[in-house]
Amino acid sequence: METGEHASRRLERRWAPRYSFCADLEIEWGSAVLSGKTRDISANGMFIEAADTLWIGAGFTARLNLARPVKVNCSVKRVEPGLGMGVAVALAETENQKYYQDLLDSLAGNPPGAAL
Secondary structure (H helix, E strand, O other), rough: OHHHHHHHHHHHOOOOEEEEEEOEEEEEEEEEEEEOOOOOOOOOEEEEEOOOOEEEEEEEEEOOOOOOOOOEEEEEEEEEEOOOEEEEEOOOHHHHHHHHHHHHHHHOOOOOOOOO
């Protein structure tokens, strides 16, 4: 168990609130398509439960299978063997940014498009 200064620094790295959220997704990595599920999600990342994980630093595109599918560019930041991987997300397209923010707003209990 971490205590003291080290634990404080680790907690400070997460500046965005995380929300429990389960959705199927497809991982597009080169010519391979892998399956996974989200466990939690935030403005800057998510945890993906997957049998097949990539390595820290690997980049891929994930497609969240929602009513309006959302594509996000991901970079693996943490791997939990047998469980999945924590990834940072980036959204290049304006349309995907809006849908992703609407999803986060709904998880936070705010109406879609509401200013925080």
